[in-house]
Amino acid sequence: MGKKNKQFVEKVTAMEEDFAQWYTDVVKQADLVDYGSVRGTMIIRPYGYAIWENIRDILDGKIKETGHQNMYFPLFIPESLLQKEKDHIEGFAPEVAWVTHGGDEELQERLVVRPTSEVLFAEHYSKIIHSYRDLPKLYNQWSNVVRWEKTTRPFLRSLEFLWQEGHTCHATDEDAAEETNKMLDVYAQVCEDYLAIPVVRGQKTEKEKFAGAKYTLTIESLMHDGKALQSGTSHHLGTGFAEGFGIRFTDEQGELKPVHQTSWGITTRLIGALIMVHGDNRGLVVPPRIAPTQVMIVPIAQHKEGVLDKGYQLKEQIATFARVDIDASDKMPGWKFNEYEMKGVPLRLEVGPKDIEKNQVVLVRRDTGDKEFVSMDELSMKIPALLEEIQTNLFNKAKELREEKTSVAKTFDEFKQLLEEKPGFIKAMWCGDVGCEEKIKEETSATSRCIPFDQETVHDKCVYCGEEADKLVYWAKAY
Amino acid sequence: MGKKNKQFVEKVTAMEEDFAQWYTDVVKQADLVDYGSVRGTMIIRPYGYAIWENIRDILDGKIKETGHQNMYFPLFIPESLLQKEKDHIEGFAPEVAWVTHGGDEELQERLVVRPTSEVLFAEHYSKIIHSYRDLPKLYNQWSNVVRWEKTTRPFLRSLEFLWQEGHTCHATDEDAAEETNKMLDVYAQVCEDYLAIPVVRGQKTEKEKFAGAKYTLTIESLMHDGKALQSGTSHHLGTGFAEGFGIRFTDEQGELKPVHQTSWGITTRLIGALIMVHGDNRGLVVPPRIAPTQVMIVPIAQHKEGVLDKGYQLKEQIATFARVDIDASDKMPGWKFNEYEMKGVPLRLEVGPKDIEKNQVVLVRRDTGDKEFVSMDELSMKIPALLEEIQTNLFNKAKELREEKTSVAKTFDEFKQLLEEKPGFIKAMWCGDVGCEEKIKEETSATSRCIPFDQETVHDKCVYCGEEADKLVYWAKAY
Structure with a gap:
């Protein structure tokens, strides 16, 4: 690493020295988040949010492909409604935010800011499900939720976070079990194939299962410091909510039965996992398949004639096969190198007067630091291949590390x-x-x-x- | 209209009789919303949410094309922060929800559930803007907001709604003015070109402008009953928030200056506009460009050999150029006709044994009721052309009605x-x-x-x- 990198490196604590501080440094320095003015809340900045949008879009596609529909429930839950499922309220009551006033008036009944929406879905399902013909119901919601956590850290545990919560109703226990498995598989795919995070799939113990569930399936990943992170859960809810809320259907024999439910969710936590699985002492490393920018063009000696023009021309060309951007600001190239290393952009493309003469560019990999001269005529072959290589390498490295640990x-x-x-x-x-x-x-x-x-x-x-x-x-x- | 349609028609009050009741009937019968358990809140059901997703995706594309970045701010605003801009707090304080407790503890400072996020953006901008090089900052957020309204109606006025709020900072008043205009144009395009809703563009009076703005631009549309609906607003905020929050930058001459800001938003209200501009006594009419389903295939005599197969085959074929679905449930075709008329699906495709013999289908337009036999070989030409025709017709009809009124x-x-x-x-x-x-x-x-x-x-x-x-x-x- 050259001298030019120093200024940034010094801002990030080495992970071997203080992993928690390293994490905090990276989320701040890579412009992922800023702290909100309410304790424990976070502002997800454009770069962090762009990563979330990519995760969301990939998962949303898979949720829809598997036959689910999105919808949106209210933010507020009346206290009495939350209490309808006993285990559930016991699990969540200590960590909810309470709305007690609307405008100038004190409310007759306190409202909970949703920590999760099981009870809202359950109440709605009890109204719209009557017959076996109405089943299955496969709904999902993308939203914010609030949990009044005592100790908080950006992405990992915060007062408010973004997530999706799927909630489904089925005619039989087996159908619900199949759905629970299916969605865990979807989560595992998103983690492994896109985030390049290897996961262990399994079932939670009774003690660790979701409040109100029959059982909980989980994918667990391992961070650089050897701590685990629950990366997605899928719950077989059995008939608990159905009994509590009267979600019943008439089966083909005319018998009235409770539905069998599932719920499943992933959250902005996954960004925390991403940081702690792939990051290093130079900052974030983002797997190409979810990177907002896959290739960052840094012009060298950009004041020289033709350099910026070529840079923009390359951008246009590369945009047809990769997510690409150019930094044409008047900062020094060294500064730019540091910035996009910190942000974990998978590939850096350098192009200067000499490169132009030789009809070549320099490609630098974020994951290995490998540098390569590539002919401008071969970019459409070379860049996608390199991005795939980086994707695979990140997954393999993470898997090796997990095996080691x-x-x-x-x-x-x-x-x-x-x-x-x-x-x-x-x-x-x-x-x-x-x-x-x-x-x-x-x-x-x-x-x-x-x-x-x-x-x-x-x-x-x-x-x-x-x-x-x-x-x-x-x-x-x-x- | 044949006899078979009666069962549904009877469920919807005629708009000439009671427009408000007609509206309520349509939002319920078309499965757009259900009422939430907290007064004034709504559950946006899959069909309503799919329309919102389409509006969102179209607008989000335009927001990004114009150089804006998405991010996400916390839901909660400390009371003291909201009070920093005087006009703003006066405008919003009477209609906010207050969080007073977290878990078992009373909070030292009350929190407002965001009614809008000007103050959050302003506080963040004050931290990240230092120099003219940092400008412009062009941020946008998609989120839920809460306003403690007394009288509520689904989509039009509800305690909670979904929206986007853009917030930008500029070096000069002119730049902010240009942005304010540009985003109003984007809103007008979305309304006119996609929702087929003609709008009047103009400026709000001082009395009607946004609390804390220098001036407010608006697009206004006219509903079937002759009432207007504010469909999108774009505010030039001047330097009011910048002064209140100390958002200053050093200009090229080294002088410290306040930034000039804008904010702009559209909401799920647009779905209300859509209903009241295009709907009729048979229900909703959705313009093809934002319709979740553009073509609904209804098999006739589907128990007969080959009918369902042909239906699915047509679906696959049409999916390459339009959003298509098939209803293969065991309901009677007449029921299905009613259901998709109620939901405003632009085109119905009927296919039965006789049609198959003749290598044809029947296409029925939702907007005019016109029926046409079309050769199966011409669908890829005919359907897109018809969808465009419907789109244009809806816009023209809405414009004529507005002129009349x-x-x-x-x-x-x-x-x-x-x-x-x-x-x-x-x-x-x-x-x-x-x-x-x-x-x-x-x-x-x-x-x-x-x-x-x-x-x-x-x-x-x-x-x-x-x-x-x-x-x-x-x-x-x-x-």
Whole structure:
């Protein structure tokens, strides 16, 4: 790394030194967010929002392809409505914002600012579902939600965040189970194929499942510091809400039955995962498939005749096969290099007078730093190929890192030692007793991340109590 | 209209009988909205939301083409922040929702659920703008906002609605003025070219301008019942917020100056306009360019061999040039006809055994009811042409109706008589005195809609006071 990079590098704390500070530095320096004036809220700046728009558009396409329809529910939930499903209110009441006044008047009933919309969907479904012909109902909503969190960090845990929440109704438990699986698969695809984040798919334990669900499926990813991040969840809600809200249908035999429901969501948290999986000490690294700008053109000696013209001409040409921009501001090239490295733009294209003479450009990869001279005639072949290479490389690197940071513990001593010395996923057997799970959390602050679909027998005894155990669980400290 | 249509027609009150009830019937029967459980809120159902998505995507494309970037601000505004711009807080304080508690705790400072985000943008701009190089800043946000309205109606006036709000900063007053105009033009284009709603462009009077603005530009449209609807506004904010929030920049001469700002927005209200401009007694009529489904295929005698297969085959074929769907449910064709008429789908395609024999289909226009036999080989020519024809026809019909309902009044007696007998836009001269404007409102409940850009001299005296007057104003009762 040349001298010119120094000015920016100094602004970002090294991740080995202080990972939390590194994260904060990157979200700020890469212009992803600014802090809102209310504690724990964030302003998602244009660059951060453009990443979110790409994630949203990709996922929205898949949500629609799988037969779902978008709709929009109100922000406010009457207190009495939230209380209709007991487990649900217990799970959410401590962390909601309350509206008590409208204009000058005190409200007769307090309103909750939605922390999630199960009860709103449930109430609506109870009105519009009558017969088996009305099923399935496959709805989704993109919205903001509010949770009154005590400790907050941009993207990872904030008072307000953006998300989508799917809510579906089915005639049978099996149909709901199939939907729960299907949407987890969609999430895993978005994470792996677009965000280049490898995930472990599995089921949450009873203790960690969603408040009010029959069971919760999850995709779990691993950050650079060895902490896990729950990246998307899909809940089989069973008939709990249907019973509470009277969502019943007449089946083909004329019998009245409750519907079987699911709900599933991903949030702006995924941007946090992106940062912590791919980022490095020079800043963000954005996988090409979701990068707002895939190629940034930086003209060299742009005051010289023909350079800017060529830059704009290249931009126009590249725009036909990649998302491209040019920085023609009067900042020094070195400054620009730093800025787009910080922002994690996958490819930098440099073009100066000498390059023009030779009918070539310089392409620099953000992920490896590799530099290459490429003929201007080959850009339409070379750039898409390089972008694919970067995409694949990021995924492979992330997967390798995860494998490195995944260990097996057979005893609780091993478990504690690993957490200390080699933080990451710990694969360990569990007897199924919530007591053991709670003790592990109490004593190590690691939580069960999931019971992975890919089960293996790494041992035959529970890592905590030593009793017989046949469930493999992924454990980790988590965001 | 055949007998089969009756069952649905009876559900919708005739607009001549009770326009307000007709409107309510249509929004419900066309499955656009359902009422939320909090007074004055609405659930935007999939069909209504799909229309909104189309409006949003079209407008979002134009917002980006004109160099703007999307971002996202928090939902909550601290009370003290809202108070920084005096006119602004006075305008909004009576109609906001207040958050007073988070979890179990009472907040030290009350939070406002955003009714609009000027102050949030202003505070952010004050942090990120330093030099003329930072200008212009062209930001936009898509979000929900809350206004504690007393009287509400779906889409037209509700406690919560969806919108976009653009907020920009410029180096000069002229630049801000140009932006204000440009975005009004964009809104007018979306209304006229996509929603097929003709608009009058003009400036709001001082009395009717946005709280805190230097001036407000508006597009005004006219509904079927002769009431006006403000369909989009673009505000030149001057330097008021810049002074209040200290948004200053160093110009090229090194002088510190306040920025000049604009803001502009359109909302889900536009769906209300759409209903009331194009709808009829059979329900909604959606212009093809924003219709979620442009062609609905209804198989006739679908139990007969080959009919459904042909239907799906046609769907696949038509999908390459239009948004198409097929209703293969076991409802009677007559029911289906009614349903898609109610939903305003521009074209219905009927195909039955006899049609298949003759290699033809029946196309039925929603706007005129015209029926036509069309060869299956000509669909790729015929359907796009028909959709364009419908689009143009809807715009022309709406424009004709507006012309019919636009009158000139020279005296206040004429003014009152016209309002009574021929509700619509009244073009009348105004002396510029807010006293006259207030009196007109008091005595007739009509308001000044705008001072149109296309000025003409229909008289030389103020319609209220009879003094000399050279400003033409559009007046109307309004939603």
